[in-house]
Each structure stands twice: as structure tokens, then as C-alpha cells.
Amino acid sequence: xxxxxxxxxxxLLSELAVLLALYFLGCQLAAWWHLPIPGGVVxxxxxxxxxxxxxxxxxxxxxxAGALMAEMLLFFIPALMSLLDYGVIxxxxxxxxxxxxxxxxxxxxxxxxFTLEAVCRWRVRYEV
Amino acid sequence: xxxxxxxxxxLALTLGSYGFSRWLYRRTGRYLLSPLILVPxxxxxxxxxLHTAYAEYSRNTHWLMLVxxxxxxxxAVPIWxxxxxxxxxxxxxxxxxxxxxxxxxxxxxxxAKALSLDTALTMSLVxxxxxxxxxxxxxxxxxxxxxxxxxxxxxxxxxxxxxxxILLKWLPLRSxxxxxxxxxxxxxxxxxxxxxEVGSEEGSVAGLVMVLTGILNLFAAPLLNMxx
Numbered sequence: 001x002x003x004x005x006x007x008x009x010x011x012l013l014s015e016l017a018v019l020l021a022l023y024f025l026g027c028q029l030a031a032w033w034h035l036p037i038p039g040g041v042v043x044x045x046x047x048x049x050x051x052x053x054x055x056x057x058x059x060x061x062x063x064x065a066g067a068l069m070a071e072m073l074l075f076f077i078p079a080l081m082s083l084l085d086y087g088v089i090x091x092x093x094x095x096x097x098x099x100x101x102x103x104x105x106x107x108x109x110x111x112x113x114f115t116l117e118a119v120c121r122w123r124v125r126y127e128v
Numbered sequence: 129x130x131x132x133x134x135x136x137x138x139l140a141l142t143l144g145s146y147g148f149s150r151w152l153y154r155r156t157g158r159y160l161l162s163p164l165i166l167v168p169x170x171x172x173x174x175x176x177x178l179h180t181a182y183a184e185y186s187r188n189t190h191w192l193m194l195v196x197x198x199x200x201x202x203x204a205v206p207i208w209x210x211x212x213x214x215x216x217x218x219x220x221x222x223x224x225x226x227x228x229x230x231x232x233x234x235x236x237x238x239x240a241k242a243l244s245l246d247t248a249l250t251m252s253l254v255x256x257x258x259x260x261x262x263x264x265x266x267x268x269x270x271x272x273x274x275x276x277x278x279x280x281x282x283x284x285x286x287x288x289x290x291x292x293x294i295l296l297k298w299l300p301l302r303s304x305x306x307x308x309x310x311x312x313x314x315x316x317x318x319x320x321x322x323x324x325e326v327g328s329e330e331g332s333v334a335g336l337v338m339v340l341t342g343i344l345n346l347f348a349a350p351l352l353n354m355x356x
Contacts, residue, residue, distance in 0.1 A: 019198045037347070038200070039197060040198070043201035044204045045204075051204065061205060066202075068198055068199045069199060074142075074146050075199065076196060076278050077167055077168065078190055078192050078193050079260075079278035079279070080171075080278055080282055082182050082186075082279065084175055084185060093249065096245055100253055101253070101287060104232060104235040104257070106291060108231050109310045109313065110299070111228050112228030112231075112306075112309050112310055112314070112337075114306070115227040116303065116305050117302065120306065121302070
């Protein structure tokens with residue numbers, strides 16, 4: 001087991017604080033400029049810009065960003081519990097919904113994979 | 129009703145079952161015990177017999193969903209780290225994501241219509257094939273129910289990760305690009321971890337495709353609003 005590490009925890013918390021601040025900044029900008037995209041995406045664009053300009057190195061945020069992405073599931077679990085209010089939908093439409101999800105997911109995967117495979121083979125043949 | 133006395137009960141249960149399930153999955157590696165399946169199952173097993181309403185559950189837990197915003201910001205890190213891969217293959221990846229997204233949106237929409245599901249359900253199904261932090265705002269935009277979309281995204285992830293493994297055996301895919309993208313677009317988070325088991329290149333492609341497809345779909349939202 002990992003030992004409790006105060007330094008690492010402090011670093012993690014400060015990285016999370018930076019990501020949170022970027023998110024709020026993104027939300028503010030999206031509201032000011034009436035952008036049709038969520039604040040999180042604006043914050044992501046700002047961070048990419050900061051990387052491109054060399055203001056921030058990705059490694060300085062890797063711990064916090066990695067933790068957020070690794071535990072992403074925890075953050076949408078509350079939304080999954082909305083099923084509590086949709087018992088009727090589950091009973092009446094459940095199988096139809098699952099059918100849509102199943103067929104559509106199969107199609108998406110096959111179409112994406114074959115498109116990429118075709119482009120890659122075309123590139124190999126013509127050596128673009 | 130008696131749980132009103134314990135306002136932190138649902139939060140504690142959510143965090144506790146998540147921690148427990150994560151620990152269990154790391155030890156056993158069994159797909160059915162992954163937090164994606166086990167945590168909602170455990171929570172529902174407690175909440176349904178107690179006749180808990182969603183409002184009651186979410187009173188102290190809804191703030192967890194706000195963290196999805198900073199998660200979106202964090203996606204900048206993998207995009208930047210994979211910029212070489214992106215620079216080399218952006219045409220192929222873009223074409224694959226466009227074709228896949230079009231297939232996803234069109235098939236969800238027409239299948240839902242054919243099975244006569246109502247508009248709110250249909251519009252919650254349409255953004256289903258992208259990762260949750262992008263799918264929820266998109267569902268809101270299209271007139272769906274963001275929470276339902278999150279549920280559909282979860283089912284897509286669970287099913288897609290299983291299906292991807294089977295497809296990989298059957299489809300004649302030579303490029304790691306196609307193998308990775310299949311997981312990233314079809315099964316988002318769950319797919320990315322499966323793709324990492326296939327290979328590191330596949331894992332990187334899957335992660336990149338998952339994030340970029342989300343962004344691509346968000347920018348397509350105004351267009352979709354005109355069509356539907």
C-alpha cells in the first residue's frame with residue numbers, strides 16, 4: 001500500500017484547484033461571449049492554448065488531470081440514479097431502448113473501424 | 129423518510145460503494161464487478177426497496193456531477209500528449225469519427241422513431257455514443273433529459289466494451305488506429321480501458337477518439353438542432 005504522502009496530496013489538491021479555476025473561467029467566458037459551447041470545453045481550449053504557448057507543461061497538471069479522468073465514473077453515478085424516477089419507462093420501454101443502444105452501438109463500431117481501416121489501407125497502397 | 133435524519137447517508141453510500149467496488153475490481157479484474165456495473169446495482173438495491181425518489185438521493189450528491197466540468201478541462205492533457213499521433217493521422221481519424229458519429233446519430237434517431245419512443249427519449253438517445261461530460265450538455269441542448277442520457281451512455285459503455293472484444297476477433301482490422309477507434313467511439317470510458325488491454329497504441333487512439341468525438345458532436349449540435 002502507498003504511504004500517506006502529504007506532499008503528494010498537496011500537489012494533487014493544487015492541480016485540482018487550477019483545473020477548477022480554468023473551468024470557472026471557461027464558464028465565465030462562455031457566458032460573456034454567449035458561446036453555444038459548455039464552459040468546460042472553453043476551459044479545455046484555454047488549457048490547450050497554454051500548452052501550445054509553453055506557459056504550462058502538461059506534466060505539471062498530470063497528477064490532477066489523471067485523477068479526475070480515472071475517477072470520472074464517480075461523478076456521473078448520481079445521474080444514473082435518475083432511474084429511480086423512471087421506473088415506468090424502464091418497464092414499458094426498457095427493451096426498446098436496449099435494442100436501440102445495442103444495434104446503434106454495433107453500427108457505430110463497425111462503421112468507424114471500417115472507415116479508418118479503409119483510409120489506412122489506401123494510404124499504405126498509395127504511400128501518401 | 130427516516131433517512132432525512134441522516135442527510136449524508138446517500139453521499140456516504142455512494143462514495144463507500146464506489147471505493148469498495150474499485151478495490152474489488154482491482155483485486156479480481158472481473159468485468160461484472162467493475163464500478164460501472166456494481167456501484168449503480170448496489171445503490172439501486174438499497175434505494176428501490178426504500179422507495180427513495182431521485183430528488184431525495186440527489187440532494188447531497190448532485191454536486192458530484194459538477195466535477196464533470198473540470199474533467200472536461202483535464203481532457204486537454206491527453207489531447208496535447210497525443211498531438212504527434214493526431215498530426216500524423218488527423219485525416220483518417222476525422223473521417224472515422226465523422227462516419228461513426230453520423231452512423232450513431234442517424235441509427236439512434238431512426239431506430240427510436242421506428243420503435244415509436246417519444247421525443248424526449250429519442251433526444252436522450254441521440255448523444256449516447258459520446259462520453260458523459262459531453263453527452264449531458266448535448267442532451268440538454270437537443271431537448272433530451274441529461275440524466276437519462278447518462279444512463280444510456282453507461283449501458284452503451286458496458287455493452288460496447290463487451291462487443292468490441294468480439295468484433296476485434298471477427299473483423300479483419302490490420303491498423304491499430306481502427307482497433308483503438310472502435311473502442312473509443314463505441315464504448316467511451318469503458319472502451320478506453322479495454323483498448324489499453326489490447327495495446328498501448330490502441331489505448332492512446334481510443335482515449336483521443338473518445339475526447340475528440342465528444343468535441344466534434346458538441347460543435348455539430350447547432351446543425352443537429354436545425355435538422356431535428
